[in-house]
Amino acid sequence: MLLFFLLPIATLAITSLESGDFISGFDFTWNFGNYSRGFNLYSEQYLHAVEYGGSATIVALLVAYPAAYWIAFHAGPRKSSYLLAVLLPFFVSFVIRTLAWETILSDNGVLFGPLKSLNLLPNDFRVLATPVAVTGGLAYTFFPFMLLPVYASLEKIDRGLVEAAQDLFASKFEVFRRVIFPLSVPGVFAGVLLTGIPAVADYVNQDLLGGVGTTMVGRVIETQFEVNINYPLAAALAFVFMLGLLATLIIYQRIFGTEQIMGG
């Protein structure tokens, strides 16, 4: 377990400190310059990743929580059908789904074309290639990773607890606030991790739905690695990205950690 985890990280760390180029080969030279270069060149893309990935996670949560709540508490005996219906689109490969969104959202496509010709929207209105499209696309792509853990945590709440709270004078809202929500926090915690991590690292969505101005760091790493074949720079960028993520995770765990909330 440790081996599988540590070996790639060590390799990555070593690569990030190499210098040279593709033609003449790379040598390990404690070249910290990769880090400063990566940071200077691409700090904006890091910021984008945090911005879009973060907003996408929040959007996914805001949509998934009410949906999961409704299915868990008000869908009656047909819960699994509703769940399946919500998740059905996600059986299609996410590249195809994202391409479909690209078609739908394109400047003069099926959605905006007619609206523009009816003068309901200004001619220069666009969603594609904006941060909104990227954020929305990310939220959509990783929606199931939010929905499922949140749903699972709501579903397993003992209905007797809801009645106990009502018995103790809690109104509908207070039942939610004092009992249901606190008990669903582990699911929200898991959902935020499962959505947030791939969302900040994603590079496909912004390719298809974004534009030049919306590049995220995942894309940069990919380009450095695959196209420019600058392994050390790519590794340095990835390493910083990973450390940042790790730090965020630790802080997140400290603040919202399940232990603290469930108390064992």
Place this chain on the structure above:
Amino acid sequence: MSEPAPEQARTADGDSVVFLDQVVKRFGSVVAVDRLTLEIRRGEFFSMLGPSGCGKTTTLRLIGGFEMPSEGMVRLDGQDVTDLPAYKRNVNTVFQSYGLFPHLSVYDNVAFGLRRKRVPAKEVERRVVEALELVSLAGYGKRRRSQLSGGQQQRVALARALVNRPQVLLLDEPLGALDLKLRKQMQLELKRIQKEVGITFVFVTHDQEEAMTISDRIAVMNNGKIEQLGRPEDVYERPATVFVAEFLGASNLLEGTYRGTDSGWGQVELANGVRIRIPIERDRKDGESLRVGVRPEKIQVFPVGTEPPATQNVVPATLRSAVFAGVSFQYFFQTAEGREMTAFDRNSTGGAVAKPGDAVRLAWAPQHTFVIPVGEAESSAQPKPHD
């Protein structure tokens, strides 16, 4: 408006805390509660006893506001609460599964109701501490549900309900999950606590012994109806229906015909001509068909050569078998007409009074005879087969 305020007329005396008026509850085609009228008095320990599925929980949930009646009316303290949701009723429940909040400490669990009622923090603290003391859990405030035994959880659930000083406390088989010893101990404790706080307890159980031990009054339910309601002794000694007679322990039932009164006793003639004396409780018609019954522990067994007192009811029978149970023997007999009878006899002689196959006489005092009219409530008189 058109009718002359019938509910005013129906409201019973000022001492009733709960009043169910002709309440019907249907779930689809299932009638869980069948036109039930029930009055529970202030400060009493009231039990609902009956087999599984007879509607006990549903009745309790109707009082608590977790179910709305299909027909009829629910009153609390004289006030119509039929349409009031659970959280607005001044009633608290101890659920069978306790329903303690796992994310809150014992203290916060107990304080939950008071906080919803916006009781000032100082008073919350005082009352929570007091309630935990009442259930002998002082000092347990910081624990979580997972750190409590079943019996302790049960006490917390009790404290959490009592701390609100409800008009009525509903308890749905609260002792069901406890082992026998703890159960007995909690029965006594519940009784003590009820006396101490003076709150009306409505207690649901399907354990007849528990109901007898603990209650001021018992309602024996069957098929969504009350078969009989009264003090434990009355319900036990004078069951009104075959169902009640058989649900509350073993009983011996014999069929006969009423033959008027003689020397202060009613006379019932059994098929084989044996005469049974019964207490005169009400007017009966000559020739009326009756069932007479007697509890097994009231019967004394007289082997051949011994003579039962002339003042007793005497039925000749043959011993079929005897079962030794330590403190007593249980005997199974067959009467001349082929009826099964059973008797408990205190093991005072260190042996059975007769051998299987022996002819004996079964005797009991006439005042211990109870009478169940034939025909009346006959349809509901059959105990459910699945119990």
